[in-house]
Amino acid sequence: MKRFGIPLLTALLASAPVFAQQHSEQNHSKYIWPKDEQVKQKLSQWQDVKFGLLMHWGTYSKWGIVESWSLCPEDEGWCERRGPYAGNYTEYKRAYENIRTEFNPVKFNPERWAEAAKKGGMKYMVFTTKHHDGFCMFDTKLTDYKITDPKTAFASHPRSNVTKEVLEAFRKQDFMVGTYFSKPDWHIDSYWKPYWPPKDRNVNYDPKKYPKEWKKFADFTNGQIQELMSDYGKIDILWLDGGWVRPFSTIDSTISWQRAITFDQDIDMARIAREARQKQPGLLVVDRTVTGEFENYVTPEHQIPDHYMPIPWETCMTMGDSWSYIPKENFKSSRKLVQILVDIVAKNGNLLLNIAPGPDGEWHEEAYGRLAEIGKWMDANGESIYGTKPLAPYRQDKWAFTKKGNVTYVSYLPAEGEDQLPANVTLPIVPGKTLTLLGAKSALTWKKSGTATTVAIPENVRKQLAGQPVWVFKLS
Structure with missing residues (x-):
């Protein structure tokens, strides 16, 4: 194996192997x-x-x-x-x-x-x-x-x-x-x-x-x-x-x-x-x-x-x-x-x-x-993840976007030490008819504000999903 020289997401790859073999930038x-x-x-x-x-x-x-x-x-x-x-x-x-x-x-x-x-x-x-x-x-x-x-x-x-x-x-x-x-x-x-x-x-x-x-x-x-x-x-x-x-x-x-x-x-x-x-x-x-x-x-x-x-x-x-x-x-x-x-x-x-x-x-x-x-x-x-397609803007701050048919997935990638979702989360997108949080059964309430949406996360959901590496909102 070697190493490719494409721009890095350095925060995620800080522990890349010290002896990874040289490779290339590629056009x-x-x-x-x-x-x-x-x-x-x-x-x-x-x-x-x-x-x-x-x-x-x-x-x-x-x-x-x-x-x-x-x-x-x-x-x-x-x-x-x-x-x-x-x-x-x-x-x-x-x-x-x-x-x-x-x-x-x-x-x-x-x-x-x-x-x-x-x-x-x-x-x-x-x-x-x-x-x-x-x-x-x-x-x-x-x-x-x-x-x-x-x-x-x-x-x-x-x-x-x-x-x-x-x-x-x-x-x-x-x-x-x-x-x-x-x-x-x-x-x-x-x-x-x-x-x-x-x-x-x-x-x-x-x-x-x-x-x-x-x-x-x-x-x-x-x-x-x-x-x-x-x-x-x-x-x-x-x-x-x-x-x-x-x-x-x-x-x-x-x-x-x-x-x-x-x-x-x-x-x-x-x-x-x-x-x-x-x-x-x-x-x-x-x-x-x-x-x-x-x-x-x-x-x-x-x-x-x-x-x-x-x-x-x-x-x-x-x-x-x-x-x-x-x-x-x-x-x-x-x-x-x-x-x-x-x-x-x-x-x-x-x-x-x-x-x-x-x-x-x-x-x-x-x-x-x-x-x-x-x-x-x-x-x-x-x-x-499976069978999805990327959705613009793809990656924005802590957010990642994918879609499957008429369903949009907005993933929240928490920072190190951020173990619970905030009580109120602002999504950089406006949902259609429904908005849910994968892994949680409780209903969510939200309020549109221009091109964003403020979502209230119930305390029981915050505790239930504490420690997750990524939280995923499903919009349809």
Whole structure:
């Protein structure tokens, strides 16, 4: 994962990870709407579900380190190596790739994850089938660096084909499901050729000078993606990471990290998307940061636009501080997470929230607790989230606006320490015939004043809904 440079809602994201990877500003004015009717239908469905789960999981969880990036020879904080092998790159890479001999997540139970995510109000899920380190969490036939290979401790387990098990568990709970897949692969010889040491995150040879090697890599990448599209049931989203693997013509020289891409790394996304959609009609393809027809929605990372965006978009964000498992996590409060979701939905986006399984195959118990708390709020207020559309002015001070048909939802996001609704609340909007407060049965009285409405909140309602992360008024 990396980091996008879109204006932040800083008050909500003060605890963004210190080692979140660098990413980009992106020119969203160049977004291309899909033309395929099945893709458009799937995109509309995805925009309605609003709230999803992302899971980063690989052998790196055994060491409790940043996913993959310690293999990257760049002088960045998230690439720092630690431990007894840190002083020698070759020894470190060998030891890292040997983690699999100890990676044995015997508590792996994807049904528990799916049930918790559903109770938390999530409706779609994206799972890391392969990160940049090249270790495959699925039974690929194109490399032995995988969860099902005999060298991996978990290979003898009856559920060792982890991706298959995860996707099936979530589909049974009626989730849309997606496969995260890293385009760069720092293990395979046709990306980082052993003849040369890697210089940075990019391919370590010139693909134009060695076209056969590059074709071998492109074919390998397409082959693995088509395995996922063929052998793992219905897939809704192909979520591609590693935006430096891209045609040279797509590089935006105004973006600092893209200026560091020195080679054309075209893997023929047209072929990948065409063949994938032959197997998975309507598949959403998300070629992150590569603006064009293969980025069906954009994915600001750990950041929320400061304004409404009229295109499909999703903020991907960690529930704690890290994309990957660390022993002691600092989880965001359920209050903050609900407010983040409400803010994003009011601006036309989705929230993809990352939870990282540990080396034993379990989440931190706090993650289950956070989802349960979010779920309680969603049970009462979810109608203001699912299937809604943004309504101008979208976000204004403490207010967020959404609509569904003839119903308008006006959400009040309290400040820190503001645990009860005021006795009188002034809504910056005038209701039609009815005005209610979600989660409360008592009738409300109100008085119109120009373009605003003063609402009297009964004391019993103030007490009943005390401590809520967001209060939602329903107007119809």
